[in-house]
Amino acid sequence: MDQDVAVSDLSKDRLRAWLRILKVTRMIEAELRERMRTSWDMTLPRFDVMAALSRVSEGMKMSDLSGVLRVSNGNVTGIVDRLVTDGLVERRAVEGDRRANRVVLTPEGRVLFDEMAAVHERWVDELLSPIGAQGLETLRTRLGRIIDRLEETNG
Amino acid sequence: MDQDVAVSDLSKDRLRAWLRILKVTRMIEAELRERMRTSWDMTLPRFDVMAALSRVSEGMKMSDLSGVLRVSNGNVTGIVDRLVTDGLVERRAVEGDRRANRVVLTPEGRVLFDEMAAVHERWVDELLSPIGAQGLETLRTRLGRIIDRLEETNG
DNA sequence: CATAAACATTTTATGCTTGAAACAAGTGCC
DNA sequence: GGCACTTGTTTCAAGCATAAAATGTTTATG
Numbered sequence: 001m002d003q004d005v006a007v008s009d010l011s012k013d014r015l016r017a018w019l020r021i022l023k024v025t026r027m028i029e030a031e032l033r034e035r036m037r038t039s040w041d042m043t044l045p046r047f048d049v050m051a052a053l054s055r056v057s058e059g060m061k062m063s064d065l066s067g068v069l070r071v072s073n074g075n076v077t078g079i080v081d082r083l084v085t086d087g088l089v090e091r092r093a094v095e096g097d098r099r100a101n102r103v104v105l106t107p108e109g110r111v112l113f114d115e116m117a118a119v120h121e122r123w124v125d126e127l128l129s130p131i132g133a134q135g136l137e138t139l140r141t142r143l144g145r146i147i148d149r150l151e152e153t154n155g
Numbered sequence: 156m157d158q159d160v161a162v163s164d165l166s167k168d169r170l171r172a173w174l175r176i177l178k179v180t181r182m183i184e185a186e187l188r189e190r191m192r193t194s195w196d197m198t199l200p201r202f203d204v205m206a207a208l209s210r211v212s213e214g215m216k217m218s219d220l221s222g223v224l225r226v227s228n229g230n231v232t233g234i235v236d237r238l239v240t241d242g243l244v245e246r247r248a249v250e251g252d253r254r255a256n257r258v259v260l261t262p263e264g265r266v267l268f269d270e271m272a273a274v275h276e277r278w279v280d281e282l283l284s285p286i287g288a289q290g291l292e293t294l295r296t297r298l299g300r301i302i303d304r305l306e307e308t309n310g
Numbered sequence: 311c312a313t314a315a316a317c318a319t320t321t322t323a324t325g326c327t328t329g330a331a332a333c334a335a336g337t338g339c340c
Numbered sequence: 341g342g343c344a345c346t347t348g349t350t351t352c353a354a355g356c357a358t359a360a361a362a363t364g365t366t367t368a369t370g
Binding site: 043044045071072074075078079082096097098099100 | 325326327328329330334335336
């Protein structure tokens with residue numbers, strides 16, 4: 001009976017922990033979205049795409065982008081379309097495969113991204129400032145274990 | 156100079172921690188959304204509204220809902236509209252204030268929610284199972300500090 | 311009382327997101 | 341070489357999300 005109660009409590013604790021993770025994520029995302037919007041008329045999804053592209057000079061295929069960002073293919077199409085309209089990104093043909101294209105940052109996109117990324121890092125530093133070096137370490141390993149489990153289960 | 160490097164590293168560590176929080180949240184949400192969809196043709200936003208309503212038998216005003224769930228007023232309007240269409244929720248007049256309505260679970264909504272909530276709790280327990288009692292505790296306090304900070308800053 | 315301010319909600323425009331279907335182009339294999 | 345299969349991307353319909361404006365209603369205040 002003690003055993004049952006303990007198990008049940010743990011399950012409730014996990015639910016509470018999940019709700020808290022969700023709350024933190026939503027609050028920080030809301031704050032970052034608002035700052036991005038007022039500072040550069042930028043959205044988080046567009047910033048995320050630019051961040052992914054910024055790490056590879058040769059650019060990425062649409063399918064790579066949706067894989068890295070974990071969003072659907074069709075979603076990436078729309079976001080990239082808008083970035084192209086704004087001149088921050090361009091689609092280049094892939095030699096030898098007429099289905100695919102490589103998406104790359106334009107020079108303007110690179111300049112804007114570098115500026116945004118620096119400020120974005122300071123914002124995150126500020127918003128997570130209640131957590132020190134030790135807290136970050138334990139957070140990282142705990143969350144890492146959940147991610148590992150999810151990735152091995154789902155692929 | 157040592158000082159500068161240390162500060163800079165901490166900032167990068169916070170950024171990495173934030174990206175990891177984001178990744179965990181997205182992965183778990185994707186998993187829960189998929190299971191909700193296939194099991195009951197239910198969405199997470201609708202489930203969230205029902206969960207909020209389930210905690211108060213007298214129901215909640217639309218503005219209370221958007222406050223608790225931290226989403227915009229207009230958003231709640233649409234979600235509640237769909238729940239009403241499905242017969243899971245209903246709008247009732249508030250005596251003495253013709254502006255407001257109280258949104259309440261219907262009996263059907265209550266039955267369905269109780270069923271979903273029990274399974275949902277087991278799913279979360281499973282998905283967070285890599286974290287034990289002690290991990291939950293430290294996670295709770297660390298994230299709690301961030302939330303407190305954000306709430307005192309923004310209101 | 312009139313009327314300005316605050317409140318509760320909906321509407322509108324725009325963008326993000328998904329899942330499924332469509333389409334086109336490459337790959338393997340008999 | 342033809343035919344199934346896989347891969348890369350887009351399109352579509354539906355729903356979620358925001359910010360801002362609009363609509364009604366209540367409250368405060370001079």
